[in-house]
Amino acid sequence: MSSARICGVSVVDVRTGEVAPGQDIEIRDGLIASIGPAAATAATAATAAATPAAAPRARTAGSASDNGEAGGATWDGTGLWAVPGMMDAHCHLSNSARPDVVQSLTFDLPSFYSIRAVKHARDVLRAGITAIRDVGGIYFTDVAIRDAVLQGLIEGPRVRAGGPSIRMTGGHGDVRYSPSFSHSIFQPADGVDEVRKAARRNLKYGADVIKVLSGSGGVGSGTDLDSAQYSEAEIAAAVEVARDAGKKVAIHSHSSKATKRGVRAGVASVEHGTYLDREAVDMMAEAGTFLVPTFIALRRILEHGAGEGIPAIMVERAKEADEIHLKSFQLALAAGVRVAMGTDAGTPFNLHGENATEIALMAEAGMSPAAALRAATIETAELLDWSDSLGSLEVGKRADIVLFDVDPLADLAAYRDTRHVRLVLKDGAVCRDDLTR
């Protein structure tokens, strides 16, 4: 049996947005065994730890080390805030964040995708993101990463994997090479039967979620952002296959038209949602469809611009989309649409490991800091079907815990600068410890 303890920490309740100061969190066998006022558990703490949790700030009485079991460790949490491991519902672990996406998609070897994803998985985990959903794992890299993490071969977050996204001919993800080339890194499918088959194929190779590129392309594509692609019947075919396997469908969708088709077809989440009208957000709220806004993807393109190698068309379109995206989000919030946190990490300058920045962006876009943190924890856990075991600091849940050295409900710098992350535990095991050294 392994055990560890964090003493005297301020615990953030992501459900209520309230903070309980001076709490002890006891971890046993990878689970949260107890949370309570420091005084109430002091007696047990004294016997459990060979050395008292006093100065220096953090003492380890056992064998705590990065990526090891936190056997017998005790951390002094004074002046620190504990939140659940954060989650990203939309990232692409195998994608580089290089400015010219198509270049990478075209020339990088499948094996290189995997090697890159291994590094990114570690970066993400060390930033306090303990669970992710990869919606579009080219070459099924995301499935491999998920399994390698589960087998203890590499360090990384828990992964819900999508495998290669399903796309239509001429749609988002169908890079328009010369007709003499037939290369596709996504899953081509046209018509109900082909979509069904593509979804089944992704499930066959281990997908946890089906990602359908149901709307017009990203800012890097030539198609109009405010248009639709897959028909409702095609999206519904993917939903049917996914549901039969107990899984969900996520759609890439910028427009209202594509979003409404997706909601009617029964998708679980709408990714991006740049051009949403009132009817679209009302339908989402009614159906309980999640919105995953991915603000950071556009924001990074605008921050870096064409001068740093991003294609000019992409920068132009990002400028166009930025303001309307904000309005759509605010419309969605007003309608009561559920929001999960996602970054699209892997798009230009959208670095793996900077995921939590999105929480700050959601707060600046109109959510309270508490609501933004809730979106990145318990709400994303709901979307990813992990809310029974993750997403909040509660007795009996997995001990995925992040300690900040600033109050994340008062200071958004917590999310913008990963140096504020001082400790990351996943299943009670130490993934990062900046307190002990």
Ligand SMILES: [Zn+2]
């Ligand atoms: Zn994406």
